[in-house]
Amino acid sequence: MLPELGHFALILALLLAALQAFFGIVGPALGRDRWTSATVPAVAGQFVMVTTAMACLVASFVRFDFSVRYVAENSNSALPLFYRVAALWGAHEGSLLLWIFLLACWTLAVTIGSARLPQRFAARVLGTLGLVSFGFLLFTLLTSSPFLRLEPPAADGNDLNPLLQDPGLASHPPILYTGYVGLAVAFAFACAAMLEGRVDQTWARWARPWTTAAWAFLTCGITLGSWWSYYTLGWGGYWAWDPVENASFMPWLMATALIHSLAVTDKRGLFKSWTLLLAIIAFSLSLIGTFLVRSGVVVSVHSFAADPTRGIAILLFLVAIIGSALTLYAWRAPLLRSSAGFELGARESFLLFNNILLVIAAATVFGGTMAPLIAETLHQGALSVGPPYFRPTFLLPALPLLALLAMGIHANWKRGRLGDSRRMLLVSLAIALACGLAVVFGAFADRSVLALAGIALGAWIILSSSVDPIERWRRGLSLSRAVLGMTAAHIGLGVVVIGLTVVESYTVERDIALGTNGSAQVGAYEFRLLGTRPVEGPNYSAVRAEVVVSRDGHRLVTLYPEKRQYWVRRQVGTVAGIKNRYGSDIFIALGDDLGAGRWSLRAQIRPMILLLWLGPILMALGGFVALSDRRYRAASASAAARVPLAAAAKEPAA
């Protein structure tokens, strides 16, 4: 009964989404206020229906209902409760339902949060969101319903993909999706503005907190994914430039650009059409990300559920949504004019460069991800690009971006002189360089220009971002949450840059073969294999090794790396043994049984890797603090502040 109820709820949700889109877009267009005001009830109804569907699927998983095909394919009677719930997004159909559910949540949040927006504008935002939701619901119902029955019912399920049976990964998709879907809100704000035919500072102030929230979730999601791949995939890598990783990274880069461009639109009323375009592109990339993961167009380790027939449906949906948004853009954006100018050294210029460099960075990632596809289209045969392409091409825009960030924070709006900050910038640069030299020559004694540049840039960003807030705090002046959040996010970025540089430059890695009581020296540490023994988990059996790590003859820690064999899928999973010591990781993963009690092991010493996880947390935290600033909550719909854009065309656009 429950699956049928869920299916029915989805159909009702589809109808309500259609109503939401219709009332939200057509109502304001025809000036029918009663239609317009019907949008909000449709949102509420859709939310209730989608939530019901979610609950039905969760209940089917919890109750081991193996007559539901999706449940049978992705869970098992031995699967613990936590993973039975997480199994919901273990494959394609459930992931889509999660996407729809999160979109319904965001839409509801927008409805509640936009009580102060002009009714027509709010309706247009909700209408656009309804259209997106309609597309996803239609796609789900036509090609990938999770509620299909299995005839006859399976005796037991096929179990959840073992790669997903991990707390890190179980929480990674929902958080990442929250970010992906959140960009739909920015997209909807942009579409609504284009439908209204005007963009102004008030508009930017409405759109900012939503964009920042989506960005912060995206930051968390990507970090969780990276952390997960670091410690469960067994190869100790945290970023592989895999197509699916890129699919989450590109929207992040564009969302970062969007946040900064919105700041300019908010404070100075500039970059209007550019901001709109960024909002469209950011969401488009998150849709394309979904497409890449789900269609099987790009083969990747992450494509748990790829299916080209669905790919065509997703492509049609992409063309409909992105194509119409870009058409709207081509039609409406020429009407938008910016009415102010700025000097070369002003903050606007720095943010312009920030945007250009971020777009270049996203474009290089996009190019690399698409390269295999493009080569195939041009009949150039199989071509695939990996880290050797991505690393240098990504650094090219990234390094100047970091340097400009350290300076740009101190630039003033409109005026082009750095003035008093010049001395401070030079002093902080000198300190940062000294830090870099100290690390490069002191701690690691390995001279690499890139390592020096990375550490110095990271330190410079941290110093330069903290100077002003510390100064204000010392003088007892108040600090707005927006500034506090921005500072935290920039410091977080500096921390990531330093962490990345050190980890990339100074990781020691060795594959070793050890017999019982054998030992090997890796870096400053000695690894001794005491032995292996079989262990049993709830739905797997494993071999667990006992490895003692010591340094200078002192025993530091015993690590227990595991190699698991999951019963149902007969798939192998690795759990590395990791000990964090002063921010550095001692990492050991169990490889293959070489026979006669000998095992292959991979040992790594990753210095300061903790920074790689702390930095993004600080960035996301900064985002959340910034969006809680009072000025966004106070942003009311005073019509007087809103000047029709087309009428305000005096000076050339930036």
Place this chain on the structure above:
Amino acid sequence: MRARVSITRFVIPLVAFALIAVVFAVGIKHSPEVGTIVSPLVGKPAPEWELPLLDDVTRRIGSKDFRGQWYVLNVWGTWCFACRQEHNALLELQRTSAVPIVGIDWRDDDAQAREWLARLGNPYAHVAVDHDGHAAIEWGVYGAPETFLVNPAGIVVHKQIGPMTAEVWRRDFASRLPPPRRASS
């Protein structure tokens, strides 16, 4: 008032997206079907294998017995959900195709396997048992079911990951086989 602005630059994103969409469309057309992960084994000699038979564990069967003929090797198990799904397709193939299907019962209980075949029908010309999974490792099996097509020279011609269907057979297996009269010789 409507300012006279060239709209060309505002159309650029739309044109760029159209190009990307075309690339995607071509990509879908060329994309591998579900489960065709390129195996390093395809195009190479099949691993040498020899395993006991399910019906009579004292007798063994192996690659030597199939030299000079086409055969399909299907890795399955009674514990495997998707194997149940493909079972009817395999039964159908046994009726319609001349190529023998060799089953490798992977990490399974022999009694359960016999019961399964008795109950659902046996599509296999021979069923070998791989209790410890060593043969499956040799074949690079990632998860059941997997199906291999091996030619008379002992070369793996194709590998299918995931359930066999009539569609998969027609497209990926039958198309690689010689015309029926020669295959049945």
